Amino acid sequence: MNLIKIKEMKDHVGEEVTINGWLYNKRSSGKIKFLIIRDGSGFVQGIVVKNEVDENVFELCDKLTQESSISVSGIVRKDERSPFGFELTVKNIDLIQMAFNDYPISLKEHGVDFLLDNRHLWIRTPRQQAILSIRHEVIKSIQEFLNNNDFVRIDSPIITPSTCEGTSDLFQIDYFGENAYLSQTGQLYQEAAAMALGKVYSFGPTFRAEKSKTRRHLNEFWMVEPEMAFVDHYANMEVQEKLVEYIVQSVLENCSRELKELGRDLSKLEKIKTPFPRLTYDEAIELLNKNGYEIQWGNDLGSPDETFLSNQFDKPVFITEYPAKCKAFYMQPKEDRPEVVLCADLLAPEGYGEIIGGSQRIHDYDLLVKRLKEENLPIDMYDWYLDLRKYGTVPHSGFGLGIERTVAWITNTEHVRECIPFPRTLSRIRP
Numbered sequence: 001m002n003l004i005k006i007k008e009m010k011d012h013v014g015e016e017v018t019i020n021g022w023l024y025n026k027r028s029s030g031k032i033k034f035l036i037i038r039d040g041s042g043f044v045q046g047i048v049v050k051n052e053v054d055e056n057v058f059e060l061c062d063k064l065t066q067e068s069s070i071s072v073s074g075i076v077r078k079d080e081r082s083p084f085g086f087e088l089t090v091k092n093i094d095l096i097q098m099a100f101n102d103y104p105i106s107l108k109e110h111g112v113d114f115l116l117d118n119r120h121l122w123i124r125t126p127r128q129q130a131i132l133s134i135r136h137e138v139i140k141s142i143q144e145f146l147n148n149n150d151f152v153r154i155d156s157p158i159i160t161p162s163t164c165e166g167t168s169d170l171f172q173i174d175y176f177g178e179n180a181y182l183s184q185t186g187q188l189y190q191e192a193a194a195m196a197l198g199k200v201y202s203f204g205p206t207f208r209a210e211k212s213k214t215r216r217h218l219n220e221f222w223m224v225e226p227e228m229a230f231v232d233h234y235a236n237m238e239v240q241e242k243l244v245e246y247i248v249q250s251v252l253e254n255c256s257r258e259l260k261e262l263g264r265d266l267s268k269l270e271k272i273k274t275p276f277p278r279l280t281y282d283e284a285i286e287l288l289n290k291n292g293y294e295i296q297w298g299n300d301l302g303s304p305d306e307t308f309l310s311n312q313f314d315k316p317v318f319i320t321e322y323p324a325k326c327k328a329f330y331m332q333p334k335e336d337r338p339e340v341v342l343c344a345d346l347l348a349p350e351g352y353g354e355i356i357g358g359s360q361r362i363h364d365y366d367l368l369v370k371r372l373k374e375e376n377l378p379i380d381m382y383d384w385y386l387d388l389r390k391y392g393t394v395p396h397s398g399f400g401l402g403i404e405r406t407v408a409w410i411t412n413t414e415h416v417r418e419c420i421p422f423p424r425t426l427s428r429i430r431p
């Protein structure tokens with residue numbers, strides 16, 4: 001038995017092969033049955049001709065229910081007219097399980113709440129399968145890029161005693177009688193690790209109890225967080241743009257079937273080449289005001305503002321040097337202008353919003369103590385973080401890239417909830 005995956009069919013034209021998979025759909029035209037089979041690597045049409053198979057195989061086709069698990073053997077044929085490029089002339093079908101005949105996700109349209117309730121089954125459909133495969137490629141390419149550039153992976157803890165990105169959206173847990181929080185970011189630990197190993201990164205889940213019901217927010221999302229010793233704000237942005245270029249080009253190279261399934265406009269992705277444009281926050285405010293957006297200096301950008309700004313470019317754009325009061329306590333103030341900080345948000349094109357937040361970090365002990373006090377953060381909780389400024393402190397920088405927003409942009413998916421296998425949002429913790 002020549003067991004192959006559907007995506008490998010191109011290398012087996014004319015051969016008899018076996019595919020283990022599931023029945024996605026079927027139709028019948030008299031003496032011919034058409035079975036759409038999926039196996040996780042792709043979809044293909046199997047043709048069953050009455051006079052060319054055993055009677056019981058042909059009868060089985062009549063009975064097969066949607067999502068029944070089957071092992072199908074047949075000859076691979078090239079077929080230009082087929083959307084899959086290949087067909088399987090079926091010789092035999094072994095039934096593994098006849099699925100219950102009340103499969104909830106029929107092939108008609110369903111509402112999104114119904115689909116999310118059935119997320120464990122929804123992920124079997126072509127579009128979701130394509131998005132999740134591209135998510136895998138995004139994660140794989142990020143790790144490839146960082147590993148090839150001498151970053152060491154350091155896993156930050158998930159249970160933490162203190163906050164980093166603001167105190168308002170923490171998930172609190174009881175840690176043997178002590179208050180603890182689910183991590184909002186692994187950054188502070190990456191800073192410690194950068195002083196030990198030079199260039200490091202974490203990759204893991206992040207938790208924010210944000211009560212935002214937007215298409216860009218999840219309460220549990222995945223983030224990659226590189227951190228680099230002896231690297232300033234400007235060099236930090238160069239790493240970010242190279243990483244994003246690498247991700248997009250890897251997806252273009254390795255996920256053409258999935259991009260086609262999603263109907264993605266490839267020409268938009270092909271343009272994602274370094275360097276990316278940079279706008280200071282000041283320039284962004286001026287541009288917004290000139291175009292009828294009323295935003296005052298000192299306020300954070302809202303999503304309509306970000307969408308307008310990103311629409312001015314066909315590449316991601318860095319918005320740099322925000323007012324310190326919009327940003328977290330740890331960001332390095334600009335030398336000649338301390339009311340702004342050396343940070344950058346990278347906004348994806350096509351209105352997908354901020355995919356990266358990054359900055360140079362404060363490396364001076366006294367300044368960091370001052371900033372913690374200004375933000376009313378409990379200094380004793382940060383004693384270990386302050387140690388990093390006591391013992392061989394150096395300028396250093398890093399950033400966090402959100403996986404789901406990056407996947408939403410690359411796959412042109414409206415809402416980030418489809419870009420994570422099992423989304424956690426304000427109104428959803430199941431399945």
Ligand code: 4AD
Nearest residue numbers: 185187217218221225354355356357398399400402
């Ligand atoms: O800008 P943020 O909050 O930055 C940090 O957490 C830094 N400590 C990272 C660092 O410098 N090491 O978050 C970084 C990215 C955002 O740009 C966005 O892509 C994503 O994380 N993100 C979210 N994604 C989905 N849902 C949410 N609620 C998100 N919040 C942030």
Ligand code: MG
Nearest residue numbers: 345354356357
């Ligand atoms: Mg941010």
